[in-house]
Amino acid sequence: MxxxxxxxxxxxxxxxxxxxxxxxxxxxxxxxxxxxxxxxxxxxxxxxxxxxxxxxxxxxxxxxxxxxxxxxxxxxxxxxxxxxxxxxxxxxxxxxxxxxxxxxxxxxxxxxxxxxxxxxxxxxxxxxxxxxxxxxxxxxxxxxxxxxxxxxxxxxxxxxxxxxxxxxxxxxxxxxxxxxxxxxxxxxxxxxxxxxxxxxxxxxxxxxxxxVNLARYDSAAGDPIPFDMVFTGKMDYRPNIDAMLWFGQEVLPRILARRPESTLAIVGQRPHPRLDALRGNRAITITGFVEAVEPYIAGGAVYVAPFRVGGGTRLKLLQAMAMRKA
Structure with a gap:
């Protein structure tokens, strides 16, 4: 056809x-x-x-x-x-x-x-x-x-x-x-x-x-970029914005109180201005557009997906699981 x-x-x-x-x-x-x-x-x-x-x-x-x-x-x-x-x-x-x-x-x-x-x-x-x-x-x-x-x-x-x-x-x-x-x-x-x-x-x-193509993520190209926690997604998408604002403002401070050296990477294109509220936190890196997200996922100790709103299924979770991430 x-x-x-x-x-x-x-x-x-x-x-x-x-x-x-x-x-x-x-x-x-x-x-x-x-x-x-x-x-x-x-x-x-x-x-x-x-x-x-x-x-x-x-x-x-x-x-x-x-x-x-x-x-x-x-x-x-x-x-x-x-x-x-x-x-x-x-x-x-x-x-x-x-x-x-x-x-x-x-x-x-x-x-x-x-x-x-x-x-x-x-x-x-x-x-x-x-x-x-x-x-x-x-x-x-x-x-x-x-x-x-x-x-x-x-x-x-x-x-x-x-x-x-x-x-x-x-x-x-x-x-x-x-x-x-x-x-x-x-x-x-x-x-x-x-x-x-x-x-x-x-x-x-x-x-x-x-x-997702398991073979692709099993042999993801590029050297891992180390962070303790990583999140990937289109960062002008409302559920992603809400997830990172809530996590960065409500959850991450509790983690830092027990483990001050912890780091979080927010990886994705077109970060919304609402995310500027997180930029003053030295533990948080907001990357903007990157050529490939796989090195960040590979380098993350934990993949976070703290969604409070949304629908469908989260392909980012399939990506993370394909790369054997918690």
Whole structure:
């Protein structure tokens, strides 16, 4: 079959959970099918497609669209769609998708995540015979609800809590629509399938669990970079920010009281300004983007994942376990 993947970022390098999942899906399906990829390229991603060039017949990229604060506020105030559904909306991407579908026979279109769901109507219009598979990486409505229940406990986070409550309502409606509109829905775990079916009990959902290439992590390249504790992830992602702020401010001081020489590495691209509150702690290193996370995981005595909010499954934990970390 000819399969077109629509992904929110190019799944190479595999620097975070979404890219790891999408790369592995493409790698396995490429063994039996012809794969095409239409995706966004982050500013800090290299131009080289790496191993994807051997897996995909065609790869087309567009720059990630930039939204001003004014545009974002206008979209939230004048439409009923969730904020996430606007983040990667690009008229240029829609045109490129129309052009591709008009020029190439496609049997299946794989839509990866809710940020790419706005392009579903374009697929229906241009390629009505193509089957649409929606891969729901998180039960997004539940993720926002968990954000709300966490932030509402802190008066300084009440504005964020109000945002999450509104987004929970919108996501429930939008996620239900996407799942009903697709020909097939994929979830990453049984728990996510249950959460998605809470939107519509008639939905048929297939679970395709996350996984990692054990051979890659068993022989990870690079000299280990030693830290006592290590955390990896995209550091502008709200659950990751919350996890590190809570751990750094509430847990780490207790560890340092008993073991003052302890160190923590927070490894990942685009650290959010909220994490600046941790920079004054000499025990904490915030790396920003790194070429590879494996040396940090290999050098860590303990891998920490102190999540209070989130959804899906944590590929970072699979990475750490593949490298035999506690």
């Amino acid at each position: 000819n399969i077109l993947f629509l992904t929110p970022q190019r799944p190479y390098p595999t620097f975070q959970g979404t890219t790891i999942r999408n790369f592995n899906l493409i790698a396995e399906l490429a063994k039996r099918h012809t794969i095409h990829l239409l995706t966004f390229l982050e500013p800090d991603q290299p131009a080289n497609h790496g191993d994807l060039s051997d897996l995909c017949t065609t790869i087309e990229t567009l720059p990630v669209p930039r939204r001003t604060t004014a545009t974002r506020l206008r979209q939230m105030l004048t439409t009923r769609r969730p904020d996430m559904s606007w983040r990667l909306w690009s008229p240029e991407f829609a045109v490129r998708l129309e052009t591709f579908l008009g020029a190439h026979p496609v049997d299946v279109v794989h839509i990866e995540g809710i940020e790419m769901a706005p392009y579903l109507p374009t697929v229906r219009k241009i390629a009505p015979d193509a089957k649409i598979i929606y891969d729901d990486h998180n039960a997004e409505w539940l993720l926002q609800w968990r954000n709300f229940t966490t932030d509402v406990k802190n008066p300084r986070r009440w504005i964020a809590a109000a945002y999450s409550l509104v987004q929970t309502v919108r996501l429930r409606r939008y996620e239900r629509w996407v799942c009903r509109a697709a020909d097939g829905v994929v979830a990453v775990s049984d728990a996510d399938r249950t959460a998605i079916r809470a939107l519509d009990s008639s939905l048929e959902i297939t679970v395709v669990p996350n996984g």
